[in-house]
Amino acid sequence: MSRSSVSKSHMFLIEFICVVMFFAICASLCISGFAKAETLSNKGLLLNRSVAGAETIAEEIKAMENPTEPQIAGIIEEKNGVEKEITYRCETERNNDILSAKIEAYNGESLLCRLEVKKYISNGGKDE
Amino acid sequence: MSKRETEKERGVQIGISSLILVFTVLCLVVFATLSLASAKADYNLAEKNLKSTKVYYDMDGQAEEKKAEINRLLIGFVREGAGASEMKKELSVSFGENFDAEKNMIEYSIDGENGQQLVVNLKIFDYGDIKEGQENFEVQRWQIQNSEEYEIDESLSVWGGSLDE
Numbered sequence: 001m002s003r004s005s006v007s008k009s010h011m012f013l014i015e016f017i018c019v020v021m022f023f024a025i026c027a028s029l030c031i032s033g034f035a036k037a038e039t040l041s042n043k044g045l046l047l048n049r050s051v052a053g054a055e056t057i058a059e060e061i062k063a064m065e066n067p068t069e070p071q072i073a074g075i076i077e078e079k080n081g082v083e084k085e086i087t088y089r090c091e092t093e094r095n096n097d098i099l100s101a102k103i104e105a106y107n108g109e110s111l112l113c114r115l116e117v118k119k120y121i122s123n124g125g126k127d128e
Numbered sequence: 129m130s131k132r133e134t135e136k137e138r139g140v141q142i143g144i145s146s147l148i149l150v151f152t153v154l155c156l157v158v159f160a161t162l163s164l165a166s167a168k169a170d171y172n173l174a175e176k177n178l179k180s181t182k183v184y185y186d187m188d189g190q191a192e193e194k195k196a197e198i199n200r201l202l203i204g205f206v207r208e209g210a211g212a213s214e215m216k217k218e219l220s221v222s223f224g225e226n227f228d229a230e231k232n233m234i235e236y237s238i239d240g241e242n243g244q245q246l247v248v249n250l251k252i253f254d255y256g257d258i259k260e261g262q263e264n265f266e267v268q269r270w271q272i273q274n275s276e277e278y279e280i281d282e283s284l285s286v287w288g289g290s291l292d293e
Contacts, residue, residue, distance in 0.1 A: 015145065019146055023153065026157070027156060029160075030153075030160040031160075033164050034164075036167075037163040038163075040168060040171050043171060045174075047171070047177075051174070051177055051181050054181075097196055098196055115181065115185050116186075116189065117185050117188070118188070118189035120196040120263075122196075123261040
């Protein structure tokens with residue numbers, strides 16, 4: 001092998017090593033960016049779904065004539081049966097004739113959203 | 129080997145691999161930035177949606193409380209035996225312009241954020257039909273409206289579609 005061809009292949013090897021290293025650094029940075037985007041996108045999607053779900057529960061409560069705790073628990077149970085990643089919880093409180101329901105949506109143990117809905121019950125919660 | 133050729137070999141080599149690398153890295157950076165920006169925008173929109181939903185239910189809750197207050201007031205009139213005309217008089221005093229005695233209608237609004245308000249119209253039952261344990265009105269309107277006046281920007285002279293102008 002002549003001296004010039006050895007020098008040429010050395011130069012190519014050095015260039016190639018530099019290229020691979022630079023590519024590895026850039027690729028790791030970009031992949032972390034893609035991963036972050038994926039996480040953020042999933043988070044946004046979950047938030048949208050949880051808000052829509054909580055709204056559905058709120059509207060179901062508002063549509064009831066005289067919502068009772070077992071009825072509300074039934075709605076929550078039905079909703080939790082459909083959803084896989086989101087769990088809904090609801091706490092109700094009655095202040096005279098105003099029923100206040102705090103609807104919370106969780107993904108695992110992390111809180112996604114919380115809505116508070118109020119409903120006026122004209123007969124004070126007594127069955128007719 | 130000539131002197132010129134030797135100098136060329138010693139210099140920094142920018143071969144095809146470097147060019148491909150530059151192009152690939154550029155593509156990666158552009159797509160990563162775009163996907164991150166898009167995901168961030170989606171998340172911000174989801175948060176805005178949550179905020180506006182919370183504001184709506186907050187207004188709705190206040191409107192429900194007001195509705196309860198009005199019903200209690202109406203039942204109070206019947207309990208006291210005030211009579212139809214006295215009831216209307218009292219409602220006019222309590223609600224002022226928001227009570228339409230002719231239509232027997234109460235209108236109220238709850239202010240929210242972003243220039244919006246929840247407008248509620250309640251048609252009050254006749255005095256004889258007011259009872260305890262029921263809603264003594266019919267909800268005729270429960271609507272979100274803009275509370276700020278919509279102003280059309282007419283600073284640009286846009287052709288209105290007529291040839292006479």
